Amino acid sequence: MVLDEATGPQGAEALIADGDYLGREAVVKIRPPKGYRLPVLDSSIRASRTRNEARIMHEARAAGVRTPCIYDIDLKECTITMERISGDLVKNHLDSHPEDAPRVCRMIGETIARMHTARICHGDLTTSNMILHDDSICLIDLSMGCTKAEMEDIGVDLRLLERAFTSAHTELEESFGVLMDSYYSHVDNPAAIRRKLDDIRNRGRYT
Ligand SMILES: Nc1ncnc2c1ncn2[C@@H]1O[C@H](COP(=O)(O)OP(=O)(O)OP(=O)(O)O)[C@@H](O)[C@H]1O
Ligand SMILES: [Mg+2]
Numbered sequence: 751m752v753l754d755e756a757t758g759p760q761g762a763e764a765l766i767a768d769g770d771y772l773g774r775e776a777v778v779k780i781r782p783p784k785g786y787r788l789p790v791l792d793s794s795i796r797a798s799r800t801r802n803e804a805r806i807m808h809e810a811r812a813a814g815v816r817t818p819c820i821y822d823i824d825l826k827e828c829t830i831t832m833e834r835i836s837g838d839l840v841k842n843h844l845d846s847h848p849e850d851a852p853r854v855c856r857m858i859g860e861t862i863a864r865m866h867t868a869r870i871c872h873g874d875l876t877t878s879n880m881i882l883h884d885d886s887i888c889l890i891d892l893s894m895g896c897t898k899a900e901m902e903d904i905g906v907d908l909r910l911l912e913r914a915f916t917s918a919h920t921e922l923e924e925s926f927g928v929l930m931d932s933y934y935s936h937v938d939n940p941a942a943i944r945r946k947l948d949d950i951r952n953r954g955r956y957t
Contacts, residue, residue: 763799764893771821771831779803781828796828803893804830806870810895813868815861816888835890837883844877844919851925854882859932861887866907867937871899875911877918905946908933909954912947 765780781796783789800823807817822831840858844851858880865872872879873894881888896903915926934940 768834769831774821775834775836776821776831777818777834779830779832793828797825799893800825800828800830802895803891806892806895806897807832809897810865810868810870810889810892813864813870815865815868815870816883816886817892818888818890835881835883835888837881837888839878840880840882840887841877841918843882844922844925848921851919851922852928854887855922855925855929856932857885857887859929859934860936861889862907862911863933863936865889866899866904866943869897869899871896871903871907873907873910875907876914901942901946904943905950908943908947909950 763781765782767778767780769776769778781800783796784792787795804820804823807820811817811819818832818835820830820832823829824831838846840854844854858877861880862872862875872889872892873896874891879889879891881890899907912926915929916923919925934944937943
């Protein structure tokens with residue numbers, strides 16, 4: 751594995767380094783130690799987030815959701831080496847090509863519906879955790895996700911998406927409607943999910 755210098759926002763949990771793995775373009779996601787945590791606790795938290803992320807990426811992929819292919823996992827160093835996905839972050843694409851928002855939002859809705867149908871939640875559904883790759887949506891950053899999701903988990907995933915999307919893309923309110931219509935048209939139980947999402951919104955309003 752040949753690595754360039756790791757980069758990441760200051761204070762972020764993970765650093766991303768470009769490199770190659772057996773001749774393939776790869777990125778390494780590194781969870782560096784956090785000095786403020788007791789070392790044994792720190793190692794165990796970092797290892798468990800690394801393991802969780804790799805497991806959920808793998809399960810989502812098995813359910814037909816595009817996620818990076820995993821090349822290697824190192825639980826001691828807490829790194830995942832994965833396929834580097836080419837393409838723009840959905841966030842940047844929507845900022846620079848708002849006219850393409852309806853098409854992209856339809857794809858996002860369908861992708862998330864497929865993931866939820868497999869009872870997998872992402873845990874951090876923002877347009878910065880999606881890459882527009884060859885006319886499909888690739889989901890990244892699944893470290894907060896879960897499998898065997900219940901209706902409540904699915905509702906919370908959608909509520910987080912709604913909040914993240916509407917605050918990142920204030921001009922694209924209509925396209926968010928397109929996203930949700932596409933989502934509901936691809937799940938088996940749209941009415942129950944709609945009710946759950948309403949319920950979660952109302953809870954936020956009155957507590
Ligand atoms: N497989 C990949 N291919 C291409 N780019 C990637 C890939 N994984 C991550 N990136 C880039 O690195 C950025 C940060 O990655 P990621 O979202 O996984 O980390 P993070 O938000 O710091 O993680 P965490 O929330 O787990 O602390 C992404 O927004 C994306 O630009
Ligand atoms: Mg991220």
